[in-house]
Amino acid sequence: MRRFEMILPGSVKECVQALQQHGAAAKLVAGGTDLLPQLKNHLLKPGVVVDLSGVAPLRQLTADKTGLRIGAAVTARELERDPRLQGPQYRGLAESGALVGSVQVRHLATVGGNICNAAPSADMIPPLLALEAVAVIAGPRGERRVPLRDVITGVRKTVLAPDELLLELAVPDPGPHSGGAYLRHTPRRELDIAVVGVGSQVTLANGVCTKARIALAAVAPTPVHATAAERALEGQALTPQKIEEAATLAVEAARPISDQRGSAEFRRHLVRVLTRRTLTTALARANGAQA
Amino acid sequence: MNARKQAMTLTLNDEPVDVLVRPYETLLDTLRETLGLTGPKEGCGTGDCGACTVHLDGKAVASCLVLALQARNRTVRTIEGLSADGILHPLQDAFVRLGVPQCGFCIPGVLMAAAALLAETPKPTEDEIRYGIAGNLCRCTGYTKMITAIAEAAQAVPQGASR
C-alpha cells in the first residue's frame, strides 16, 4: 500500500465534514474487504482514508412493522445470523450475507461497502433490490432517499457524490405471504465470488402472485432487473411452467460477458437455473414453508 | 500529507497495550512488526487465505483487511493468547497429538478460526467445522486431520468458554 492519512470521525456529521474537506481524494473504509485489496493492488491511491468504524449509528439494524432499517456498516455476518432475517420474507437477504467470502471476511464486510463498491458480482444487492430497498444518503445538504435500483450506475459507480455517505437501507416490509431467496454459482463452496447471482422475492395473495421481483448479479455492469420475467409472473399462479417461462425471460434480460470466471454462454445457462430455483424456493417460503 | 504515526490503545491477549501505528498500516502489520508477534501471518494480504486470522472483539477476522487504527480501544486475541497460564488450549493439544501441523504456516490462523467456531458452536457437526475453517487455506494437510482434531477438542472445551 502507499502511504495515506486517516481520519477517525465519531459521528455522521464529522464524517460528512471530512468528506467535504477532502472530496475525491478521500475514500471511506468500513470493513475494508473491498478497499484494502484495491489499495494493495494499487488500483486506488487515496491520500486520505475516512474510517467509519467509530460511527455507531451505521451499525444498527432495526426491524418493526414497517420493515427493516439496515445501517450501512451492518456486516454480512450479522445479516447471515440475525434472527429477524431468518423468516421467509427476509431469508434471501440472510442467504446472501452467508455467502460472502469466508467467516473471517463476513465479520468485516458491510452491506454499505457491498453497495458502494458496486461490483457487478456483489451478493447482498440482488436481495435488497428484490425487496425494493431504499438507500438513505447523508451529505452536506442533508439526507436524501434514493431507491436502491437507482443508486448503482456502472461498475464501481454510484450516484453518491464525493461528499456523501450511505447511512442505511430502508427495506419495506413485503407483507405476509412473501418469500425471498438468493442463490449464486461459484466454483468453490467458500472464499469465492459469484459467477452469477439471482435474488428473487415473490408475494402472494389468494394463491396468486401479486408481486415478483428478480434481480441478477454478475451478468451486466450493473445489477439487472428481470422486468419482463417479473411481469410474466404477476397476477398469475406460480406453476412450474410459469416459473420456467420467467426463467427464460430472465435469461433474455441478462447481458453477460465472458471472462476468466465464466463464459457468457454458461452465465446465461446459470441465469435460467438459478432463477428457476430461487423462484421455486421463494414461492415455498411465501407459502409458509421454512425451507 | 500527515501520514505520521498515531498513538492508540488496544487490549491484546488480555493485556492493555499502547502502541504507535502508521495510518496506512494494517492490524496484521502492527501485530507483527511493532508488537513482535510471529503467530499471525501474511499469506495473501487480501483476505483470501486466513493465515492472518485473529479475534477482534471475539470474532474471527482477517487482520490483513483491518487498518490498525480501526482496532483502537478494541480487544484483539492472537494465537499467542490462545493458551492460558502456559497450558495448551484443547485445540492446540489435539493438533499436536494428532500430528496436524506440517509446514505450520496456516496453523495459527486455523486454530484461531476453530477457536472462534467452538466459542459460537460448542458441539459442531463435521459440516460446521469444515465451513468454520473454510476461510483458511492449507496446502500441506488436506484438512482431514484438522477436522478430526477440532471435533476431538470440541469435547474438551468447557461450555461458555470465551476462546
Added chain:
Amino acid sequence: MSSTMKTTRDVRGVGLSIPRPDGPEKVTGRVQYVADITPRGLLHAKLLRSPHAHAKIIKIDTSKAKALPGVRAVLTAGDIPELKHKAPTRAHAVLAIDRVVFAGQPVAAVAADEPAIAEEALDLIEVQYEVLPASIDPLKAMLPGAPGVAELGTKADTSEALAHSAVAMAKSTEAADAKAVNVSQTAHVKRGDVAKGFAESDLVLEHTYKIPMVHQGYLEPHAVLAEWDRSGNLTLWASTQGSFNTRSEVADVLGIEENRIKVIPVECGGGFGGKIRALCEPITALLARATSRPVRYVMTRREELEAGMPAPQVIIRLKTGVKRDGTLMALEADTILDSGAFSGTVLAVSAVFLGSLYRWPAFDIKGSEVLTHKPSVAAYRAPVAPHTIFAIDSHMEHLARELGLDPVEFRRRHLSKPGEPMVNNQPWASNGAHEVLAQIPQHRLWKERAQWKAGSGKNGHGLRGTGFALGGWLGGLQPTGATVKLNPDGTLAVLTGQVDIAGTNIALAQIAASAYGVDIEKVKITTGDTDVAPVTGLSAGSKTIYTVGVAVMQAAQTARAQTLDIASKELEASVQDLEIVDGKVVVKGTDKGVTLASIGKKGNLYMSKVEPVLAASHPAFSQQAPAFCAELARIEVDPDTGELKLHEFVVIQDVGKAINPLAVEGQMQGGSVQSLGIALTEGLLYDDSGRLTNPSLLDYRKLTAADLPDIETIIVEVPSPAGPFGARGVGEPPIVPAPAALANAIHDATGVRLTEVPLTPERIALAIAAKR
C-alpha cells in the same frame, strides 16, 4: 550394508506413528519463518516488474525514486556488472538488461525503510518500453515465424530433468531445427511399428488432453533475508527446499565462491517444488550489498502468482489402437510442455508413463519443450506425472468402457510388472503397482458403485458416479551425507543438511533410533546450514527418506559398530556377543554391561585413550524406487449447474515401509488434495497479451475444507530393495491420480468424457447440455 535390516529389538523407532516434535512450536505460533526475522537496521525490498510479456527496454530513469526520503538503494541491471548478458537460467535473470521476456519480470529493485516507501519508489521509476509481439500460446509459439523467446543457441536447461530422472532414456536433446525457434528440447522414443498396429486395431481412440499452468500454492510466499559481513561473506536466511542448491546458484549468479555464502534454511512454509531453485536470493543479496544493511524481500501473493515458477502447461495428443478383445496394439503420443521463458521441464518422465506403464507392443512418443513469453517453470510435486496419468489413465478407462471390459481388470491385465521393460528398455524396478491396483476392487466404494449410481436423479439427487485412476512416481536420487555422534550422556545427535518440510526429520530420527538401538526419545536431529552440514540435496523428488534415510541409517549403523567395538574391549567380549538394550551395551545372556553414557563420556574425556563415537556416511544411489498410488472417488454432479460434490475419496499408496505412518498419512492426504485442485479448480489463466488474468487467491482457486470430504488413506507396503527398512519416497505419488480419477468419475456419472482440466462446473454443465 543391508538396507532392509530389521529394527533392533524392542526400540521405539521405525514404524511408530509419532507426531512431529515441532508441533508445540507450530500450534503456539512461535516458529519463525523468514518474514518473522527482523534484525536491527532491516530494510525492505520491492521489485519493479515488467507489465509487458515481451518488450525492449529503451530507458530506465531511477532518479526520482532515489530522491524519495527513506529509499536507500535503487538498482537496475546497469548497476550489476556480474550479470551475464544472456541469462542461462531464470535465476541469472536478476534484473532485465535490455529485454523482458515475461510479464512480471523484474526490471528494477528498491530497498527502503518501509515497504510503503519502497512501493512509492517503484511508482517513481520511469521505464520506457518498446512493446514487441509475444508468443503466449505454446502451439502458436512452435510455428515458424513466431516471436522468439530465447535467442537461437541458448542452451536448453536440462538440469531439472536430470534432477528427476536417473532413468537414462530418451535423453532430451536440444532442438537443432532453426525453424523451431521456440522448441528448446525434444525427445523421441519408438518401438515396433505403430502404423501396422493401428491398421490391425479394431478400435482407435484419439484425444487431446490439456492441463494449464498451475502454481504450487505454498502458503508462505518466497522470502529471503540477506546480510553481508565486512569481509564480503554473505548470509542468506531463506525459505528454500535446498540450502545447498541455493548456495550454488547464488554463487554462480553473483560470481563468488560458495565458501563465501552461508545459507541458513529457515522453517519453510511449503515448497512442493516451487522453492527448489533460487529466485529472490540474488537480487536481495545485491540490495544488501549496495546498502550495507540487512535486506528482506517477501513476495506478495500477487507476485507469486504472476511471477513465481509454476508447473508447465501440458498438451498431450494421445492415440491408441486396441483389438476388440482388449489386446493393446499401438500408442502414439505428442507431448508439448510449455516451459515459459526459460527451459526447465522434465520431458522424460512422461514418456515412461505413457509408453510403459502399460505394455504397448508398439509406440511412438514425441515430446517437445516450448518456450513462451510467460514466467518460467520449476517443478511441482511429481513434475508432469499428474498430466501424463491424466492422459493415459483417462484413455485406458475410456477404452475399457468402449470395449465393455471391467476397468480394473483391463488395467491389471496390461499393467507392467517389475522386470519388464520401460520405454528405454531398462527394466521396471521392483514396485507395488499391482498390489495398489488390487486394493480397488476390495474397497467398499468400488463394490457399491452400481447402487450409488442407481440413486442418480432420485430424491433430488444429482448424477452419481464412481471413478479411480492409477499413477505413480519413479522416485528421485541424489548423493548425500549424514553424521551421527554419541553424546556424553548416551543420547544420539544426528546432523543432516536436509530441509525438513515434509516432517522427514522425525522419520530420520526414527531410522537412526532403530539402526543404532535406542528409543526415538534419545535421538535429536538437526538440520544444519551450509557451513556445518554435509552437502545435501533438495527436499523434493520423494527422495528424502530414500536417500538421506539411507545416509542416516548407515551413519547410525557405523556409530553402533564403533560403540560395540569400544564396549567389546572394555567387556572383553566379542562384538557378536553384544547387544544394546535400554541404553546399555550388554553381553548377551549376562548382566555384564557398560552404559552408552560411559562410552560417550570416555570419548570426550581429557587424556582419555577412547575414541569418540562419531560416524559419517556419504552414499550415492543408482536404483530408483518407483512408488504407485491409486485414488478412488465417489461423486455427485448437479446436472444443471455442473457443480460437483466429492462425497468420498480414498488414497491407496505403496510406501515400501511406513517409517512413520502418521506422517505418511499426512503426505497422502495433502498430496491428494493438491491433485484434486489440479483436477477441479486450479489454473493460471493468461490473456492473449501474456498477462495473468487471475493473480489473486480469489480467482486462483485452491480447495477449501468445505469443498472436501475426509480423505481416507490405505497404506500398502511393498519393500524397496535399497530404501531404508524398505521405504520408498511418499511425497509425490499422491498428487498424480486425481485428475484422471475425477474425469473417470464424471464419465461414469454423466457419460461425458472431459479431456481438459480443471473439470469446472462450466465444463461439466455445458458438456452435459451439449449431450442432451
